[in-house]
Amino acid sequence: MLLEVKNLTAYRDSIPIVRSVSFHVNEGESVAILGANGAGKTTLIESIIGIISEKTGEVRFKGKDITRLNSEEIVKRGISLVPQGREIFSTLSVKDNLLLGAYTRFGRESMASIKETLEEVYGLFPILKEREKQLAGTLSGGEQQMLAIGRALMAKPTLLLLDEPSLGLAPQIRAKIFSSLEELHKKGITLLLVEQNTFYALRITERAYVMETGRLVMEGKSEEIAKDPEVIRAYLGREYREKWER
Amino acid sequence: MRKELKGLVIFFGLIFLFPLLVKSPYYIGVLVFWGIYSIITLGLTILMGYAGQISLGQAGFFAVGAYTSGILTTRFGLPPWLGILAGLGLSLLLSLFLALPSLKLKGHYLAMATLGFGEIVHVVLNAWVGVTGGPSGFGEIPALSFLGWKLDSEMSFFYFTWGWVFLFFLFSLSLLKSPYGRALRSLHAEERIPLSLGVNVYFYKVFAFLWAAFYASFAGSLYAHFMTFLSPSSFTLILSILLVLMIVVGGLGNLWGALLGAGILTFLPEILRTFEDFEMLIYGTFLILVMIFLPKGLVSLRRGKVATGD
Numbered sequence: 001m002l003l004e005v006k007n008l009t010a011y012r013d014s015i016p017i018v019r020s021v022s023f024h025v026n027e028g029e030s031v032a033i034l035g036a037n038g039a040g041k042t043t044l045i046e047s048i049i050g051i052i053s054e055k056t057g058e059v060r061f062k063g064k065d066i067t068r069l070n071s072e073e074i075v076k077r078g079i080s081l082v083p084q085g086r087e088i089f090s091t092l093s094v095k096d097n098l099l100l101g102a103y104t105r106f107g108r109e110s111m112a113s114i115k116e117t118l119e120e121v122y123g124l125f126p127i128l129k130e131r132e133k134q135l136a137g138t139l140s141g142g143e144q145q146m147l148a149i150g151r152a153l154m155a156k157p158t159l160l161l162l163d164e165p166s167l168g169l170a171p172q173i174r175a176k177i178f179s180s181l182e183e184l185h186k187k188g189i190t191l192l193l194v195e196q197n198t199f200y201a202l203r204i205t206e207r208a209y210v211m212e213t214g215r216l217v218m219e220g221k222s223e224e225i226a227k228d229p230e231v232i233r234a235y236l237g238r239e240y241r242e243k244w245e246r
Numbered sequence: 247m248r249k250e251l252k253g254l255v256i257f258f259g260l261i262f263l264f265p266l267l268v269k270s271p272y273y274i275g276v277l278v279f280w281g282i283y284s285i286i287t288l289g290l291t292i293l294m295g296y297a298g299q300i301s302l303g304q305a306g307f308f309a310v311g312a313y314t315s316g317i318l319t320t321r322f323g324l325p326p327w328l329g330i331l332a333g334l335g336l337s338l339l340l341s342l343f344l345a346l347p348s349l350k351l352k353g354h355y356l357a358m359a360t361l362g363f364g365e366i367v368h369v370v371l372n373a374w375v376g377v378t379g380g381p382s383g384f385g386e387i388p389a390l391s392f393l394g395w396k397l398d399s400e401m402s403f404f405y406f407t408w409g410w411v412f413l414f415f416l417f418s419l420s421l422l423k424s425p426y427g428r429a430l431r432s433l434h435a436e437e438r439i440p441l442s443l444g445v446n447v448y449f450y451k452v453f454a455f456l457w458a459a460f461y462a463s464f465a466g467s468l469y470a471h472f473m474t475f476l477s478p479s480s481f482t483l484i485l486s487i488l489l490v491l492m493i494v495v496g497g498l499g500n501l502w503g504a505l506l507g508a509g510i511l512t513f514l515p516e517i518l519r520t521f522e523d524f525e526m527l528i529y530g531t532f533l534i535l536v537m538i539f540l541p542k543g544l545v546s547l548r549r550g551k552v553a554t555g556d
Binding site for chain 2: 046049050051070071072073074075076080081083087089091092096099100101103104106107151152155
């Protein structure tokens with residue numbers, strides 16, 4: 001088991017948002033956490049990576065307890081986050097944004113190995129190489145999302161957390177982002193994807209959990225969840241079946 | 247970086263040539279003040295422009311540098327260099343005490359905490375008469391010497407000060423170009439973003455605060471040994487606000503902006519003095535116009551080619 005979360009309760013301003021959540025992610029897997037806006041998905045993911053420290057329960061990564069570690073330590077151990085809303089540094093160049101992603105590796109690894117990762121990211125998203133010197137704020141929405149994913153990859157994660165990577169993107173670009181995630185998964189990176197876009201999320205993941213008002217209410221193989229009448233009614237809508245079969 | 251170095255060489259070349267063309271000690275004196283304020287603003291722009299924190303207490307650190315060095319050299323006969331170092335040490339210590347609790351505050355609350363610090367320093371300078379000389383201050387602060395060269399003329403002090411401005415500019419530039427500088431610049435975003443990359447936000451905030459205090463303190467010591475007289479009236483809240491204004495007018499988050507803003511707001515009052523009654527009116531109008539038409543400061547007039555790639 002790569003990531004194991006046990007009875008995690010996480011708070012924002014002392015209000016419990018995530019309530020006693022337990023789940024796990026195996027090495028090499030890709031897992032989705034689905035749920036409507038306000039279900040607590042972002043809080044869950046931010047408490048895993050240590051941005052939210054007000055929490056009880058246990059988070060274990062590679063068998064070690066990381067519940068009380070700060071985000072710097074957690075990133076060093078191999079978890080990276082692509083935050084919601086992209087949140088790239090608009091006044092820095094594309095390259096500086098990417099190098100910031102490797103922040104925890106400076107001083108511990110050689111510049112050559114960081115540059116190697118940079119080339120890998122450019123290989124995955126060639127447009128970023130073209131725009132290397134441009135200010136990140138001048139990129140389009142889709143390119144910014146690629147940059148946010150590339151930035152997270154710069155830390156060389158074993159587990160990549162993605163918070164709503166498809167939010168606010170045009171359908172074509174969304175498809176492109178999801179196909180690059182599939183590519184990453186094939187390369188061996190474990191993915192934990194938090195999404196409102198249930199359709200895509202279920203297509204590219206192996207297992208999924210459904211979250212409602214801070215609790216996980218359903219779990220199963222993505223394929224099976226996609227057939228669950230309750231999920232269809234609540235998250236996918238009527239026309240989805242045709243779309244799915246296509 | 248090469249482009250920036252070229253800019254640096256041209257700019258400092260022109261500055262260093264200035265006294266050869268204009269020999270008036272008055273103007274050279276004003277240039278010394280420009281240099282001293284530039285050192286403070288180069289530090290402050292790291293704190294405010296890059297790390298996104300606010301300080302309305304820089305006059306306090308400026309005063310600590312000035313008084314520590316002034317008192318130790320005048321009353322205890324310490325060599326000025328030791329006085330400067332003592333000032334730096336004390337400023338770093340005070341800024342650490344101030345930063346650790348108050349950098350957990352944000353925005354207006356941090357501004358208030360730093361403002362409070364500046365005011366406390368000001369009150370101490372006035373009240374601790376036995377040591378600081380109280381409101382009437384004290385004089386006869388010895389001049390600095392550098393490599394056996396006594397810096398007792400405007401001209402010599404001018405070169406000395408601007409030599410330091412050059413060095414401080416280079417320090418700041420190399421900081422910003424390093425991975426630490428990039429981390430510092432990430433603080434401008436919402437806190438959870440740098441956190442998600444493993445950047446220790448709190449550490450960098452404290453670091454930027456100490457960095458700015460260090461610069462202000464050093465500038466204060468230079469001021470003490472240049473003026474050879476100190477009184478609390480030179481270290482008021484107005485100065486702290488003026489320093490913030492300098493980096494805003496010049497261009498927040500830009501090293502050139504820090505130099506430019508300090509220069510303009512040092513020279514402007516001198517130039518406007520000839521307008522007598524209209525002095526403040528013109529000064530105020532200028533500031534308003536800059537804020538309306540150049541909200542990113544005067545450096546935005548020359549887009550694209552500014553230090554640190556911003």
